[in-house]
Amino acid sequence: MAFLMLCFTSFLHLPIASPLPIDAATASGQDPEQVVQDVVRSVNMPSLHRRRMVGECGSGNPVDDCWRCDPSWADNRQRLADCVVGFGRAAIGGKNGKTYVVTDPSDDADPASPAPGTLRYGVIQQKPLWITFARDMTIRPKQDLLVASYKTVDGRGAGVVVGDGGACFVLRNVSNVIIHGLTIRGCKPAPALSPSAESEGDGITVFRATNVWVDHCTLEACADGLIDVTDGSTNVTLCRFGLFHVINNDYINWEIYAIGGSASPTIMSHGNRFLADKAKEFSSVTKREAAPDTEWSKWTWITEDDTMLNGAFFTSSGTPGPEVKAPGFAKPSSFVPAITASVGVLSCKEGSLC
Numbered sequence: 001m002a003f004l005m006l007c008f009t010s011f012l013h014l015p016i017a018s019p020l021p022i023d024a025a026t027a028s029g030q031d032p033e034q035v036v037q038d039v040v041r042s043v044n045m046p047s048l049h050r051r052r053m054v055g056e057c058g059s060g061n062p063v064d065d066c067w068r069c070d071p072s073w074a075d076n077r078q079r080l081a082d083c084v085v086g087f088g089r090a091a092i093g094g095k096n097g098k099t100y101v102v103t104d105p106s107d108d109a110d111p112a113s114p115a116p117g118t119l120r121y122g123v124i125q126q127k128p129l130w131i132t133f134a135r136d137m138t139i140r141p142k143q144d145l146l147v148a149s150y151k152t153v154d155g156r157g158a159g160v161v162v163g164d165g166g167a168c169f170v171l172r173n174v175s176n177v178i179i180h181g182l183t184i185r186g187c188k189p190a191p192a193l194s195p196s197a198e199s200e201g202d203g204i205t206v207f208r209a210t211n212v213w214v215d216h217c218t219l220e221a222c223a224d225g226l227i228d229v230t231d232g233s234t235n236v237t238l239c240r241f242g243l244f245h246v247i248n249n250d251y252i253n254w255e256i257y258a259i260g261g262s263a264s265p266t267i268m269s270h271g272n273r274f275l276a277d278k279a280k281e282f283s284s285v286t287k288r289e290a291a292p293d294t295e296w297s298k299w300t301w302i303t304e305d306d307t308m309l310n311g312a313f314f315t316s317s318g319t320p321g322p323e324v325k326a327p328g329f330a331k332p333s334s335f336v337p338a339i340t341a342s343v344g345v346l347s348c349k350e351g352s353l354c
Contacts, residue, residue, distance in 0.1 A: 063215065064342070067354075074350040077154055078130055081178065084213050091211040093152030093178030097128025105137035107166070111146075119162070123147045133158040140166035143190045144205075149174040155181030156348045163187040163203065168222070170205045171212060179204065179214045183345050187222040200224040218344035239265060246272055247330045250340045253277040257287035258312075264291075266300045269314060273336040276312040283311040307333040 066083035067073050081095040104117035114120040119139050122131045128150035136159040144167045147153070161183045162168055167190035171177050189201040201223025206212055219226040246269045251258045258274060261267055269285070276283040285308070288296040300318030308314065331339060348354040 068346075069353065071351060071353050073348075073354065074157060077132065077156070078152075080154070080180065081152065084178075084215075088211060088213040090176075091178055091213040092150070092176050093213070094128045094130040094150055095152070097130055097150060100125075100129045100131050101134050102131060102137070102139075103134045105139045107139060107141045107143075111143045119153075120145060123151055123153065125151075130154060132156075133160050136160070138162075138164050140164050141168065141190070143167055144170040147171050147174060147177055150176045152178040153180070153182065154178075155183075156346065156354065157350050159183075159345075161185065163222070166190075167201075168203050168205075170207070171209045172205070172207045173209065175210045175212075177209070177212050179217060181216050181345055181348070183218045183220075184226075185218070185220045185222070187224075189223055200228070202226070202228040204228070216344060216346055245270065245330075248272065248333075248336055248339050250336050250343075251275065251285070253280075254282065254285075255280075256282050258285045260287040260289055261299070261301070262289035262291065264295075264299050266318075267302075268320070269301075269303045269306050270330045271305045271333045271336065273307045273333050274309065274312040274314070276308075276310040278310050283313060285312055285314040305330075305332045307336075 062085060063083050067079050070076075070079075073079070077099070078095050081092045084091055100122040102117065102119045102122060104115060105119075106115070107118060107120055109115045109118070109120075111120065114124065119131070120141065122129055123145055124147075126148055130152045132154050138161040141162070145162070147169055160181070163184055163186045165186050165188060168184055168187035169179065184203040187201050187203050203219040203222045203226045204214060206227070206229040214227065246259060246267065248271045251272065251274045253275070254277075259267065259269065274285050285303075286301060288299070291299075297317050300320050301314075302316050302318075302320050303314040306314065346354045
């Protein structure tokens with residue numbers, strides 16, 4: 001079972017269970033070094049100054065501290081869109097759009113003409129929407145949930161599960177999408193709506209999309225990857241042909257591999273904890289896609305300050321150059337339990353702190 005819980009994922013890179021074939025910053029026009037420095041300043045803000053800004057509930061995570069300390073967060077949900085930092089900082093989702101409330105967990109209608117009140121009806125609308133949920137619910141989509149641009153799917157305040165044997169989210173040729181506070185699990189391939197849109201059973205597919213932010217979601221047990229980002233998607237933090245940092249994540253019970261790559265990426269794994277499943281034959285953290293040994297042996301993949309448990313192992317390659325260094329906010333792997341203590345879906349109730 002692949003399992004992933006996300007928190008502060010605009011820059012702290014996503015642990016995923018599929019190859020990492022995209023360009024993050026160069027295509028977006030952002031200066032990667034400047035973005036990194038901005039994040040470092042946010043994370044390393046002196047604790048006294050942070051407490052003055054957000055109160056005693058400050059977590060040390062600048063994204064969370066932006067909104068979680070306000071017990072009235074539900075009165076201004078769209079404030080969340082102002083909290084993201086890093087390469088995805090321009091993702092505004094459905095900010096300035098109307099609020100749409102999902103009241104019906106069913107997905108039985110024609111995907112092209114879904115019933116009002118369903119999640120599918122909200123995500124396909126061609127206008128900005130901030131999508132919330134009236135109550136706890138499990139949604140089992142019959143087809144991929146094709147999310148249009150300028151949408152926020154905000155699960156805070158309700159226990160929302162998407163998938164559970166059905167299809168899941170696809171962000172194809174869109175921009176400005178925020179997915180927050182959902183459990184996405186058990187995603188299965190769905191019959192293709194068109195020959196070019198065949199589903200593979202990913203939790204979230206990001207295809208030729210830009211300005212996408214996924215935060216405080218729990219993803220697990222999908223047929224393919226948990227999050228699959230491909231084909232020139234930009235303003236995310238996985239780099240094809242570039243530098244990729246995997247920092248302070250907790251990997252548990254992956255299937256074939258935990259970190260995969262193709263097309264000669266440079267990957268540095270720093271301060272992560274990898275816990276293999278003794279009951280499975282797959283203990284390798286890494287997998288190179290579509291390349292013979294003579295080629296991938298030249299790719300720079302290194303591990304530093306990682307913890308390998310239950311036989312997990314990382315196959316290093318290449319020679320690190322001067323550009324391969326851990327960002328200033330990276331912590332040793334011993335910090336991972338504390339860092340990841342509040343990842344995944346939060347237990348939020350309106351009128352109280354999250």
